[in-house]
Amino acid sequence: MVKGDILRDTLILKELKKGAFISGQELAERLNISRASVWKRIKKLKKLGYNIESRPRIGYRLKDSSQLPISYEIMAYLRTQIIGKRIYHLEKTASTQDVAKDYAIKGEQEGTVIIAEAQTQGRGRRGRRWESPQGVGIYMSTILRPDLEAQRLPFISIMAGVAVAEAIRDRFNIDAKIKWPNDIYVENKKIGGILAESFIEPDIIRYVILGIGINLDTPQDAFSKEIRALASSLREISGKSISKWKLLKGLLESLDRYYLYLLGKEDQKIIGRWRQLNNTLGRNITVLDDPPYEAFAWDLASDGSLLIKIKEGEIQRLISADISIRY
Numbered sequence: 001m002v003k004g005d006i007l008r009d010t011l012i013l014k015e016l017k018k019g020a021f022i023s024g025q026e027l028a029e030r031l032n033i034s035r036a037s038v039w040k041r042i043k044k045l046k047k048l049g050y051n052i053e054s055r056p057r058i059g060y061r062l063k064d065s066s067q068l069p070i071s072y073e074i075m076a077y078l079r080t081q082i083i084g085k086r087i088y089h090l091e092k093t094a095s096t097q098d099v100a101k102d103y104a105i106k107g108e109q110e111g112t113v114i115i116a117e118a119q120t121q122g123r124g125r126r127g128r129r130w131e132s133p134q135g136v137g138i139y140m141s142t143i144l145r146p147d148l149e150a151q152r153l154p155f156i157s158i159m160a161g162v163a164v165a166e167a168i169r170d171r172f173n174i175d176a177k178i179k180w181p182n183d184i185y186v187e188n189k190k191i192g193g194i195l196a197e198s199f200i201e202p203d204i205i206r207y208v209i210l211g212i213g214i215n216l217d218t219p220q221d222a223f224s225k226e227i228r229a230l231a232s233s234l235r236e237i238s239g240k241s242i243s244k245w246k247l248l249k250g251l252l253e254s255l256d257r258y259y260l261y262l263l264g265k266e267d268q269k270i271i272g273r274w275r276q277l278n279n280t281l282g283r284n285i286t287v288l289d290d291p292p293y294e295a296f297a298w299d300l301a302s303d304g305s306l307l308i309k310i311k312e313g314e315i316q317r318l319i320s321a322d323i324s325i326r327y
Helices: 003-016 022-032 035-048 072-076 096-105 157-170 234-238 244-265 267-278
Strands: 051-055 061-062 089-091 113-116 137-144 177-179 181-184 189-201 204-215 284-287 292-301 306-307 315-317 321-327
Touching: 003 022, 003 035, 003 051, 022 035, 022 061, 022 306, 035 051, 035 244, 035 321, 051 306, 096 204, 137 177, 137 244, 157 189, 157 204, 157 234, 157 244, 157 267, 177 267, 177 321, 181 267, 189 234, 204 244, 267 292, 267 306, 315 321
Parallel strands: 089 113
Antiparallel strands: 051 061, 113 137, 137 204, 177 181, 181 189, 189 204, 284 292, 284 321, 292 306, 306 315
C-alpha cells in the first residue's frame, strides 16, 4: 500500500467519525479524488472491520469502529513526543522492517511507525522467521534516529523490552517478563520479540529500525510445530480479551517514555526497571554457542550485555548470544 492510500483512509475516517452522513461526492471533493476512489477506500475500510453504513443518495457514516489500529484512530488520542507522530497501517506486507527501512532511506521522520495486520516474511534475530498470521498480533517497526555512540546501540533492545513488558502489565495486569536479550515471556512462554537493526556509517548512526512483534490472539494450534511448545499468545495464557488498540496505544506511549530516557542518558532508570521485570538474572542458563555451555546469569551491564559466571566464578560478558533458561 502506498502512502497516499493510507493518508486517504485516515482522512476518510476523520470525516466519517463526525457522526453525520456524508455523500461520496462531498468526500471526493474534500479529498480531491474521484467518487470511484472513495468507493474503493470505503470498501477497503469495511474489509478491515469498520462498520460503515451506506445509504443510496445519502452517503456514508461510521456506526462504530473496530479494534484495528488505523493511524488516525491511534494518533487522535496518543500522548507522545517522538514515537507515533506518523503511523502507517498496512493490511499485509512482506516485512514491516523492510518497509520502514525504505521509508528511512527516503528521509522519513524519526518516530514513524509501520504497522501490519499480517507479514509474509516477518523475521526475528539471526534471520529466524517470525510467524505473523492475519489479525492476531501486533507487528510493527519504528524508525529511530538516535544521537548515540555506536557502542550504546545494543541498549536499544533493552530499552524496548522494558517498554513492551511494562505496557502489557499496565494495560492488562499480565505478568510479562523480559528474557535477555530481546524476548517477552508470560508464564515461561514466549509471546513477543524485539529486533533492532542499525545502519551506521563511520561514527554516524543513520537510523535504527526497531521491530516489535506480540502474539495477541493466536490460537495455540496455529503455531508451527517447531515453536508450539515454546510460544503462546496473551489470550491463550491469560484467558482475557486483548484489545489491540488499547495495547498499541500503551506500547507507543511506553516506548516513547523509555526512548526519551535513553536519549537523555538516564540509563539507570531503564536498567533498574529491566532488573525488576526480567526472568533471567539469578538463573542457571545454557549459552547456545558451539559447543553450548552452562553458566549463571549474574547481572546486566551498563551497555546492555549480560554478565555471566562460569566455572570457578569467572565472570564473562555476553554481548549478543542465544541463551536458554534452565527452569
